[in-house]
Amino acid sequence: MILNHRDYRADSHFDAEVVVVGTGAGGAAIGAMLAELGVDVLFVEEGGHHPTSSFNPYLAESMPRLWRDAGTSVILGRSTFLYAEGRCVGGSTVINGAMTYRAPEEVLQSWHAQVRDDSLGPAAMESWFERAEQDISAKLHRDIAVGGDNRIMALGAERAGWHHEKNRRNHIDCVGSNNCILGCVTGAKQSTLVSYMPRALGAGARCLTEVRARRLLIERGRCVGVEGRVVDPRTLKPTGRIRVRAQAVVLACGAVQTPHLLLQHRVARRSGQLGRNFVTHPNVKVLAIYPHEIGGWRGLSQWGQVRQFHEEGIILAENMGPSGAVAAALPFHGRAIWQRMKHYNNMVLSGVLVEDSNTGRIYRGPFDTAVPVYSITQADLRQFLRATRLLCGMHFDMGAERVILPFTRLHELTSADQIALIDESRIKISDLELFTPHLMGSVRLGGDERDSVVNPDHEVWDLPGCYVSDASVFPTAIGVNPQVTIMAMALRAGERLAARVLARRRAA
């Protein structure tokens, strides 16, 4: 059962065994696990329920429907930049690129060492990864989904002698329609909207949509529910009140909104880590214009990644988007923008992802606003410059006529000879046009309450009954696309939580 604003009274009350706040990667996965094990689950989701039938390729309609803040959320820092997050049933998985990478073995090993819990080590996590990948159909693609921009990256990497790895993505028969960031129009992408959520609902879970959770209900030191406000779709202002009482509350609002909600209360503060360790896996875009047709908008968004430099923390990949998104990212207007955009069919949009070497922090601002703060370091800047030089070289080698750069004061190169201009003496951190869709790590999980916020069962150390299941629990940065790791951890946490809830039910 899915409810929306029309279904609520001014003051509505619900009961459940477990209330899960958020229906993205972490929320839907843990909710499905709990529901299928027989637990009475109720989801609370701020966004609306937009089924596959409603998706289309128009940005100006789809972004307000599916993206938080219609894509205008910013991270403050030495270079203020945009971040992307889904706000709808399915969360960010509805608008993501569907890459399915596991956290690397060395990351899991370091978590294991830090947390000192064997069930989080690489061997124990293996089965959870397998299960998550099976649930969302992680696999390679058929050739029919591959477009010109995908091929340019693969061929360019091959000519440069770089290791290019084909991505496994969560899909069933993806045909390369390239609308992943505005909702998969064919139903191929196995976002949680079409994978875990139907399973949870099929097992009896309920979902309250268009309700923003505003605070936890805490009684005698225990979390016993959550209170939220219905979002009036006309004014976007909070209206009716919703209260859900439950034995356990699972926060799965993502790495920005979960700490924001917890910071409302005087809990989870002992270690001083709440809101800290925020990592963003930032990226920049490099756009190449070729003298011949590429048709980058036909074909999947990322067929593969150049992993030659992964050990140094750099990933290169293609990632074409709709014309409105591409134009908005270019440093031109007037006649100059048309001179570039009229070659939209000849473009390859590629990007550089750099592993975090710094951490940021989530603050609670006024008016129920989360304030993320994060700055890249000088070492990161060097990584970005190096990776951009590599990408430019590859594009010119593949025959590109010009390459548009992600620097506010160096916009464009028209030949490989100019690559040397991309230099630390010319480009400062504040000149970088960064972006991130990978938000992680602000409610760190750990084995010691002195340096973490949640314990290995994902329960807030000093708030029994309150659990966290989303990207915020990552103890450190993972350097790869995060959704599968979030889901695998959520399934593990869900099984443990179900055992507790069912034991309590039996005892009662």
Place this chain on the structure above:
Amino acid sequence: MGASDDANVAEVALLDRFPDDGWVRARRWSPSQGMVNAIYGLIGAICPGRSDGAPADKSVYDAVFVQMVQTFPYMSRLARMGLPWIIRVLDWSPIWRFEGVVRLQSLPPEQGSAVLDRVASSRFALLRTFVTAARAAVLTAYFDLPVVHDALGYDPVGFMRERIALRRRLEAGKVSEQTDLLQPSPQTLLAAAVDKS
């Protein structure tokens, strides 16, 4: 989007504009007349104008304006607070740059565009950010219009219909054919690459 027992109502998109899934859209931003004039001034200066086949008549600019005021209520609080200021600051930019005694809204689009070019290359990062934000707001809307898609040779809906049909065929157990492969082929792309020999 009323109460439903089914999380996944249909498997494929109908690709309609303003699809009826019960979603209620927010009330548009209704700026003052002065702000409306300033927004139109920016639209004129940021959109491509009539150059080289770019759609640029009044109906196009009206559509850009409508998309902007429709999207505005969904923006982050910071953007909603900042955008009206950014629009004002840029509207007055010819004056505070001592380039004339007229506002951007009164300049011919080409001249307005040139003023913005100069603001965009300012040594103050904040001013550069203002131009970036204004461009993003206008150009997202402009390049999202079907008439602009046509001018670019970009037909997402036609292509998506074709792909949806292809996926249906695959689901029905048919195998894909050579003609389902997307062009250009790897051979064509390699032929255009720089000859290293």
